Amino acid sequence: MGRPLRPRGKLLQEDARRHHRALLLQQLFRDGPASRADLARASGLTRVTVSDLVGEMLADGLVTELGAPAESRVGKPPTLVGLAVDSHHIIGLDLSETDRMSGAVVNLAGSVQARHEVHVDGAQGDEAVALVQHLVSELRAMAERPVLGIGVGSPGVVDTAGTVIDAPNLAWTDTPLAARLAEAFDLPVLVANDANTAVLGEHTFGESGDGGLMVLRVGTGVGAGFVLGGSLLHGHLGAAGEIGHVAVDPDGERCACSRTGCLETILSAPRLRRRVAAPGADGPAELAAVGTRLGEVLAPIVAALNLHEIVLSGPAELLDGPLLDAADRTIRERTMPISSTGLAVRTSKLGEDVVVVGAAVLVLAGELGVS
Amino acid sequence: MGRPLRPRGKLLQEDARRHHRALLLQQLFRDGPASRADLARASGLTRVTVSDLVGEMLADGLVTELGAPAESRVGKPPTLVGLAVDSHHIIGLDLSETDRMSGAVVNLAGSVQARHEVHVDGAQGDEAVALVQHLVSELRAMAERPVLGIGVGSPGVVDTAGTVIDAPNLAWTDTPLAARLAEAFDLPVLVANDANTAVLGEHTFGESGDGGLMVLRVGTGVGAGFVLGGSLLHGHLGAAGEIGHVAVDPDGERCACSRTGCLETILSAPRLRRRVAAPGADGPAELAAVGTRLGEVLAPIVAALNLHEIVLSGPAELLDGPLLDAADRTIRERTMPISSTGLAVRTSKLGEDVVVVGAAVLVLAGELGVS
DNA sequence: TTAGTTAGTTCAGCGCACTTACTTATCGCT
DNA sequence: AGCGATAAGTAAGTGCGCTGAACTAACTAA
Structure with a gap:
């Protein structure tokens, strides 16, 4: 279901590796800690390959070893590995309210670690972009871990490149918000319409x-x-x-x-x-x-x-x-x-957090292939 | 656009090869004949890889060499390769009419080579399946090339495995049509709802x-x-x-x-x-x-x-x-x-042919990765 | 003729995942 | 306590598919 009818582009070995890494992360993300052997069984990859990939992710700090599980069965007890949900943080923004822009620092499990907001006070156009930048710097200072990326839920119509085509309230037309923020903060930036980030948040962290x-x-x-x-x-x-x-x-x-x-x-x-x-x-x-x-x-x-x-x-x-x-x-x-x-x-x-959490999902999906 | 958020499964080198083959076929399918060098530029693969893949496809008869183009530019003239649209045929069926089942032999360019139809005369359940089988055998005898597969546009709700969940007119409930035909004819069989095959036909061969x-x-x-x-x-x-x-x-x-x-x-x-x-x-x-x-x-x-x-x-x-x-x-x-x-x-x-042609697209997409 | 350009092929090498074979660690049974 | 069975994880070697660099082929422009 949902497989594209047409192939989308060249596929490198490197892509395969990223894909498999994402596959394991996804497994850990959805079903919690597992042993390397479990991951091998679930993914169809061999234990060898899984060990290699897990080693890489351990080095990156994305996962941690959790020791052996309590109950014991025959054979050598496995060492569980789990997603290190606080190894990185994500900055998620919600620009959909008319009077304020709110944002949060979110961990890899979608839980909000810190919040901040700024009043819009009628700021429009470039001024509004500057306000977004201000909000991001505040949040970045509040993040206690390396920031994986910035996700934004913006009002209006947003294209896949993260350019806001049209957002009347903020007087943005063809405003390359993602590009502007990426340049200012040197981080991956993903922008989508606020309802779209909301559906992502609900899809990933709701009970859907x-x-x-x-x-x-x-x-x-x-x-x-x-x-x-x-x-x-x-x-x-x-x-x-x-x-x-x-x-x-x-x-x-x-x-x-x-x-x-x-x-x-x-x-x-x-x-x-x-x-x-x-x-x-x-x-x-x-x-x-x-x-x-x-x-x-x-x-x-x-x-x-x-x-x-x-x-x-x-x-x-x-x-x-x-x-x-x-x-x-x-x-x-x-x-x-x-x-x-x-x-x-x-x-x-998820209440009011759907949008910021969904914005974080944009980054999770884009950077780790997880959702 | 349309990229799945989550990775779907293990990815072998073999898959990469198939994917790249499909990529080239797709290029030839949509934009007509091209040289190996053109294909390399369009796909991002190297000339070496493209040559290798084209060689493989030549051996399979899927593409043919067409010689050099008429107009000449600097450098060695290229040898064009083009999709061999009549190297294989596809059997497409339209079961959506209440009084008859119609089918066609379609080439790789979606053009109908031969037609046949049978009257339903109130046939239901297994009897209707037998009628479909009869129609396929007739069409298979009419096909003058190796048959790539069978595509079916069926009324009712059809699942991704090709099982007709519910089609009142034919009294089919949970009828594994794809499996039955695959067994009988030892060919790839793809079944979808008739409106779904129609949209595929229009998407691929309409002007959309x-x-x-x-x-x-x-x-x-x-x-x-x-x-x-x-x-x-x-x-x-x-x-x-x-x-x-x-x-x-x-x-x-x-x-x-x-x-x-x-x-x-x-x-x-x-x-x-x-x-x-x-x-x-x-x-x-x-x-x-x-x-x-x-x-x-x-x-x-x-x-x-x-x-x-x-x-x-x-x-x-x-x-x-x-x-x-x-x-x-x-x-x-x-x-x-x-x-x-x-x-x-x-x-x-496309007129009345949308469904049969779309059924052929199911096979094209499934077997060659082309649409 | 010579230089320049483009097409296509040959060859060595690299990255990735696989298979096979091994070590380590625990349980159940004698 | 000792032994075989079972499972987790590691190490070394193999094969596949792609690549870059170098090479040949065939043509145009001057």
Whole structure:
């Protein structure tokens, strides 16, 4: 599943080695410590090769020997090796909030070691880039280990090279954010849309399976990210997941985007708050009404992609309850059992950290081949 | 784009060789004949390696030397090598029609060399499998070259192993079609849903670009297939593209699936025909009304996936015209410019052959790594 | 004729993972 | 306590696939 139809480029022996290294790291990452022999069995590589690769990774400090396991069986007891989750740290940024930029130092297990944030105060364009740089330097000073790289979840449309094509709030158009940060800090930098980093975070550190995953982020706006067949979906122009301005109600409110009845006009956090707080409004019923509308938008997507999970991320007091239930129900009413039986609709357990943690996953995947 | 986040398995040197072979074949397949030196430049491999690989492929008969090109430049004139499109043939089957099973002998360039079909006459279960086997033997006898493999576009849900999970018309449930045919004919067999083979056919032999592609097949039922990031989308349970029973109109007609207002109740070929032929009906207006409904279903999908192309496949007299125009218009009305500007909505030029040709692409991709 | 350019081949060498053979370490049985 | 069985890990040698450098072949330009 997900194997590209066409070969993508030349393949060196060096690539094979990196690939195998990543394979072992991945195993340790997902299933915890194991002996060299276990790794050999799991990967299909020989014990010899595994020993060699493990030796290399020990030298790099990426893994550590943990001694023999407690229970003993026949034969020589194995020496467990485990991922050294604090051997390196990763800097993850979340630029999706309108009033602040937040970031964190994250270890290889996705756990946040330190946080920092700066106020945007209307900074735009180059000034906003400078602010990002400031935030990174602060975080770098806070990191107590070598930094593996910088991951950024940015609002707007971001291309695969890490250039922000268009982010209205920060007045970024074709801003080569990754290149700028890479130059300033001499570290690998990976930038993606905030909903895309969120889906990566959920995919790797949430409780999600291996089927198709969609994360819907509800904040000031609405955006989504998809992991399909184990890969992040970018879309033709890098704009996959931009569903905030799909029309849900031709007779609805006028939207900032100049059209009417966009999803954002009913689903964004501020709109939802206003709606439930309106005089004489029945909160739960209002939320359910929005959930139903959301379900109508999601139903075609669920059927088309045969998704495994949909995760809502945002203010739990608004999303988790009547809104989610109504969306779930509507999706099931509007799709075939084959599409909906394998589907789970839930909220995220990662909370506000999805984006920074997902940004760290960008680096983990890019640098170590792990996710 | 589309690179899997996680490594997929052990990688042998042998795999690298196959990969590089495929890389060269792919180059010849897409851009036509080239010299060894051209191939080396395009692939990044050295001339030495390319010569070696080309030698191997010459021995296999997959490519042929074509002599020097007409125009002459400085230096030793190159010897062009080109894909030998008639060195092998592929058997492609289309089982999606209710009354017949059709198949074709296809060459490596996707051009149909011979056809054959058999009537279903209500055959079901094992009897239907026997009919497929009969069709294959006929086609095999018609093939004048070694057969590279058998590709099948089957109705219903098909898993990656080529087992038909569920195909009501043929009464197949968990029928291991690929395994049965592989055993009977001792050839590689690849089976996929008919909409999925159709999208492969369109992706490889249509005039489509490299962005996300959706093919919507309208026949007795409605189904879709997606190529995203260069890979066929399977979905969690292999049911991606099953959008025929998405509800479009809660007040609509009762559907065979026991729910109401499914897309198939307005969009299938028989329904469309009945609708335009109804006494007093305004044909074009009716078709446009259906197109609008279709656009409403597609809009969320377009926005979510940032598709590059949507191709409608089916009876042109129904689809190409008011229906397509209305769908196109509705999609644009209901999505942001960023989602819709890069999008083209059109009908297929491959006609009824999309499925068989796409089935051949399954084999091309699986056996030669070409698409 | 001579120099320059491009295509394609030959050859030695390198990196990687494999196989085979060995050492080390523990358990269960006599 | 001693011995065979079992398993983990190490060492040495083999084969495969790619590469760089050097070489031959064939042509153009001056």
